Amino acid sequence: MKAHALLNGEISVENVSKSFKGQLVLDKLSFHVPAASKVLLVGPSGVGKSTLLRIIAGLELPDEGKIYIGGKLVSDSRWTLEPHRRNIGFVFQNPTLWPHMTIRENIMFGLSSLVPDVAVQRVNTLLEQAQIRHVVDKYPDQISGGEAKRAALIRSIAPHPGFLLVDEPFANLDCPTKDVLLEFLLQTVEELKMTLLYVTHDAQEVQRIGGKVISLPRC
Amino acid sequence: MVLSNLQRYLSFLALSVTLFVTVVPVAAIFSDYFNDAMQIKEIWALIFPTGRRLTLLLSSVNLALSSAVTCTVLSWFIGSFLWQHTRRYAALASYAAALLWFVALLPPFIHSYTWMALFSIVNQGLGLCGVNEIRFSGMVASWWTQTMAWMPLCLSAALLGFRCVDPDLVDAAQMSASPLKVLVSVITPVAIPALLSGGVLVFLMCLQDYSIPSLYQVSTYALDIFSDYSAHYRPFRALLMSVPLILISVAALAGAIPFFRHVSTGAPRLGRVQTAPFLLPGWMRILQQGFLFLLLIQVLMPLLVLIKTVGSWERLGLSVMASVPEIIYSAQTALLSALLAVAAAVVVTGSFARIWSPLAIPLTAFALSVPATLTGIGLIGLCGNFNPLNSDMAPVAAVLARFGPLALLIIMAQVSRLDQNLFEAAKFYQASRWRVWTEIGLPLMLPGIVVAFMTVFLLAMGELSATLLVLPPGRNTLAVKTYNLLHYGASDAVAGLCLFLVLTGWFIGTVATIVLIKRREAP
Numbered sequence: 148m149k150a151h152a153l154l155n156g157e158i159s160v161e162n163v164s165k166s167f168k169g170q171l172v173l174d175k176l177s178f179h180v181p182a183a184s185k186v187l188l189v190g191p192s193g194v195g196k197s198t199l200l201r202i203i204a205g206l207e208l209p210d211e212g213k214i215y216i217g218g219k220l221v222s223d224s225r226w227t228l229e230p231h232r233r234n235i236g237f238v239f240q241n242p243t244l245w246p247h248m249t250i251r252e253n254i255m256f257g258l259s260s261l262v263p264d265v266a267v268q269r270v271n272t273l274l275e276q277a278q279i280r281h282v283v284d285k286y287p288d289q290i291s292g293g294e295a296k297r298a299a300l301i302r303s304i305a306p307h308p309g310f311l312l313v314d315e316p317f318a319n320l321d322c323p324t325k326d327v328l329l330e331f332l333l334q335t336v337e338e339l340k341m342t343l344l345y346v347t348h349d350a351q352e353v354q355r356i357g358g359k360v361i362s363l364p365r366c
Numbered sequence: 367m368v369l370s371n372l373q374r375y376l377s378f379l380a381l382s383v384t385l386f387v388t389v390v391p392v393a394a395i396f397s398d399y400f401n402d403a404m405q406i407k408e409i410w411a412l413i414f415p416t417g418r419r420l421t422l423l424l425s426s427v428n429l430a431l432s433s434a435v436t437c438t439v440l441s442w443f444i445g446s447f448l449w450q451h452t453r454r455y456a457a458l459a460s461y462a463a464a465l466l467w468f469v470a471l472l473p474p475f476i477h478s479y480t481w482m483a484l485f486s487i488v489n490q491g492l493g494l495c496g497v498n499e500i501r502f503s504g505m506v507a508s509w510w511t512q513t514m515a516w517m518p519l520c521l522s523a524a525l526l527g528f529r530c531v532d533p534d535l536v537d538a539a540q541m542s543a544s545p546l547k548v549l550v551s552v553i554t555p556v557a558i559p560a561l562l563s564g565g566v567l568v569f570l571m572c573l574q575d576y577s578i579p580s581l582y583q584v585s586t587y588a589l590d591i592f593s594d595y596s597a598h599y600r601p602f603r604a605l606l607m608s609v610p611l612i613l614i615s616v617a618a619l620a621g622a623i624p625f626f627r628h629v630s631t632g633a634p635r636l637g638r639v640q641t642a643p644f645l646l647p648g649w650m651r652i653l654q655q656g657f658l659f660l661l662l663i664q665v666l667m668p669l670l671v672l673i674k675t676v677g678s679w680e681r682l683g684l685s686v687m688a689s690v691p692e693i694i695y696s697a698q699t700a701l702l703s704a705l706l707a708v709a710a711a712v713v714v715t716g717s718f719a720r721i722w723s724p725l726a727i728p729l730t731a732f733a734l735s736v737p738a739t740l741t742g743i744g745l746i747g748l749c750g751n752f753n754p755l756n757s758d759m760a761p762v763a764a765v766l767a768r769f770g771p772l773a774l775l776i777i778m779a780q781v782s783r784l785d786q787n788l789f790e791a792a793k794f795y796q797a798s799r800w801r802v803w804t805e806i807g808l809p810l811m812l813p814g815i816v817v818a819f820m821t822v823f824l825l826a827m828g829e830l831s832a833t834l835l836v837l838p839p840g841r842n843t844l845a846v847k848t849y850n851l852l853h854y855g856a857s858d859a860v861a862g863l864c865l866f867l868v869l870t871g872w873f874i875g876t877v878a879t880i881v882l883i884k885r886r887e888a889p
Contacts (some may be wrong), residue, residue: 205642230642245536
């Protein structure tokens with residue numbers, strides 16, 4: 148597969164099972180996410196929501212089943228397309244900013260395929276929109292938790308991925324900050340016509356985001 | 367509050383002892399200035415070497431730097447390979463660490479013996495085929511042997527560094543970059559403090575230790591200090607001669623510090639096992655596996671050469687029986703040194719971590735910068751004036767002077783990574799500071815205590831240059847005895863002793879690995 152053949156379109160999960168240390172977490176799960184749609188994954192803790200996102204992202208292999216992106220097989224139990232070739236952005240629960248890089252360097256990391264001027268312009272615009280332009284040259288340990296979450300969100304969307312996987316990133320934020328970030332996220336998803344897969348516990352977030360809701364059962 | 371005062375006194379005592387054994391021996395040499403009527407011109411000539419001494423200094427730095435760089439590069443390749451596979455097979459690093467235990471107890475210069483023995487066997491074979499023999503001596507042999515001898519130390523540091531990388535950071539990077547870029551741009555910078563610490567430590571050990579080069583007839587600056595002192599018995603002259611080595615060592619340590627800024631100091635992550643492969647390019651995998659193979663040779667070669675040389679269990683038994691006093695004395699010295707170093711470090715850290723932590727780095731830098739020979743010379747002078755040291759305690763003091771602050775640094779570094787909220791929370795449930803410290807503080811500090819203890823113990827088992835000068839009459843450590851035996855060419859007796867050390871190290875390592883894996887697998 149060529150490195151720059153970007154995947155776009157829909158995500159299909161077919162009969163995916165996964166267990167850890169003999170404990171079944173996902174059991175023959177199947178669903179379909181249409182292109183440019185919003186899908187919310189809900190369910191109690193421990194039902195494998197994060198594991199499912201990680202399998203779709205290519206960070207874990209399923210024990211059984213297949214994942215298709217844009218009609219192309221990207222994972223089965225023996226083979227997986229590398230995460231960076233999937234055209235996916237991933238917003239983790241924790242900011243996971245690289246501590247040895249400034250915020251600018253963190254965001255620029257995924258933009259190496261762009262002309263430097265374009266990349267810098269894009270970073271600056273996104274930082275303005277998220278109201279954290281002032282942290283651009285700071286290191287992650289020099290900024291607040293809310294700023295780190297915003298920076299991590301920008302890092303995920305800066306490469307303009309076709310798919311955005313979001314794993315409860317705003318769980319510990321205060322309501323006003325959460326509202327601002329969610330608004331920013333939804334606006335960007337809308338503008339770039341991304342396919343959004345969003346994991347949450349929060350009923351208000353489910354209502355706010357809209358879209359199809361998939362409730363994962365406990366195995 | 368009585369207990370608090372007790373802690374305060376203990377802490378002060380521990381710090382005083384650490385400062386005493388580390389700084390006072392060298393400071394005491396200054397007093398010799400008044401006995402040694404030295405011209406200013408001579409002083410300058412000793413501090414700023416020229417001619418033969420300058421050449422010797424440069425070649426020593428070159429040798430130490432070559433070994434340190436090679437060690438660091440090899441450790442990066444092997445460490446990244448083990449990290450990469452430990453993500454999928456969690457116990458792999460433990461098994462790899464167990465391999466290192468084979469050579470852990472061997473004094474570094476024993477590797478000269480095993481490599482020389484190997485080349486002797488190879489040359490016998492070449493001779494039979496009518497091919498010219500390979501000459502294994504001089505600088506190249508010293509560089510290779512030093513690299514191989516210190517690689518386990520450097521690799522242990524690298525493994526620790528790679529284990530400190532938060533897997534979430536790697537996952538985030540994998541979303542937008544190839545595994546090679548992730549390894550170079552994210553994993554390596556986060557692991558660099560440990561990797562670099564290992565490299566700098568190897569550089570200092572190689573720069574200040576003359577045992578390996580001297581066995582290949584390579585003269586070094588450290589050996590020159592020892593020879594000069596043996597010829598003139600002028601401590602202040604030795605101190606002045608040591609100044610260039612001290613300055614270079616301090617520069618190496620200071621140069622490494624900026625790398626530590628803005629880099630995660632997280633605790634080792636034993637986290638989740640990941641099933642998705644982290645596939646590096648083919649050329650990288652070939653290099654990693656090639657260097658891992660080299661490590662296996664390095665670990666297994668001493669064992670095979672020693673088994674071949676010893677020949678039978680009977681001869682092994684005879685060698686060991688002939689050195690029982692040295693084995694016991696070495697073990698006693700190493701054990702006592704490690705216990706004292708760790709106890710002092712725990713007391714100082716536990717009570718006054720915040721106050722004393724700024725002192726830990728300069729103190730360790732000082733201890734590691736002073737050539738071992740100079741520490742020994744300082745202790746000789748000190749033993750004459752301070753009777754308690756003029757005993758079996760002298761080698762213990764030598765080890766404490768060289769490696770005691772290292773224990774302090776390791777434990778302080780570990781404590782600084784602990785979440786202070788854990789201690790704050792304990793104070794809500796328990797009024798007794800003693801119980802908070804023993805039931806919460808000590809167990810949390812345990813990994814650092816174990817690492818510090820093992821580091822000092824293993825370095826003490828191989829310490830030669832300082833111990834050689836301060837051994838009480840009638841006493842001998844294993845390191846000193848084997849070094850002397852090697853110089854006299856009594857290699858059969860050395861082989862038996864070394865095989866005993868390899869088997870002992872392997873036994874301890876295997877038990878430790880099994881305990882570690884069982885503990886990790888416990889529900």
